[in-house]
Amino acid sequence: MYDVNVAFIRSRLACLPEIAQALSAATVAWSGGLIEGLAQERALHLAAEVATDVGHALIDGFIMRDASSYEDIIDIIAEEGVVTTEVATALRSAVLLRKKLVQEYDAWPRAERHPLTAELPRALMGFSDQVEDYLRRELI
Template sequence: MYDVNVGSIRSRLACLPEIAQFLSAATVSWTGSLTEGLAQERALHLAAEIATDVGHTLIDGFIMRDASSYEDIIDIIEGEGVITDLVATPLRRLVLLRKTLVQEYEHWPRQELHPLTAELPRVLMGFSDQVEAYLHKEL
């Protein structure tokens, strides 16, 4: 029926608790140091990559419509009922950061705590839970 790479999805989702833990800690103790700034930048980048990699794997495995952009990946998995709007909305904002994080990194304000940093721990864990629930339901 479906050829979903569940192992790949789960190995990526397994990274989310550490990322969420760092983002939570950074929110509480932010000093704006270069080390914190670089770590935040990497955590946001990893979170964006995981969300889009998992989404893309779901789209391929469940034969959903093709995505035209990173934001479209989030739109598709929301539209297919994988994730709710409460998770999809901040994930869209996260994937919009990807271009700056990957290609225009010289413009990233490393000394500032990004507004998504406080919100993402809850969102990332919700994303993981919702993807697992979808896999359980559909497979």
Template sequence: MYDVNVKMIRARLACLPELSQALSASTVSWKGGLIEGLAQERALHLAAEIATDVGHALIDGFIMRDASSYEDIIDIIAGEGVITDQVAVPLRRLVLLRKTLVQEYDQWPRAELHPLTADLPRVLMGFSDQVEEYLRKELI
């Protein structure tokens, strides 16, 4: 039987509505100010962390192949049918930002609205729905 940390997965997914709301608000009211830039930066960082944390928990719990990178986490859960390509493609782009957001933050263009910011609310909610559906299907 599988040992899936459903409690942790659902706790992370529960953060996504609020995060999606913040990203949507950033897109609508963007003026390129410092506070907006920092808020966008943090929201993108949290979105990447949630996607990889949840993906890693699914990989471990359902004994999928080991991931070699953050992008590979997304590839694995897409390949296993957890998420669709419509969700996987922008999530891959998101996790590629992680290194800059976490390690090279001095190079992040805070005054610019990142192209993913507008699409992520829809993508993140799709990710949440698809993960929940996968859990329901696999843990019957």
């Protein structure tokens, strides 16, 4: 019935514990140094990429409406009941950072800890759990 690339989705989700760990470590040990700033920047970027990659795979596999933007990917999976509003809000915030992280990295304030650095670890793990729950429910 559905052609969902579960292996791809799970491969991406498997990255989330390390990304969450990096964000948590950056939150706890933040001193504004270059290495911490670059690690934070990369972890935020990867969080946005995993969310959009997984969301896109779900949209394609379960034949949901087409997304018009990266943010719309998150909106669609929230509307379809894949993730809660709370998780969607955090993921949408991460996805909104994507352009700055990918295209405007020369202006990224590396010496500052971004507020999402502390918020995202819990949301990322919730995202992973909720996607797995959705796959179990829909692919029975």
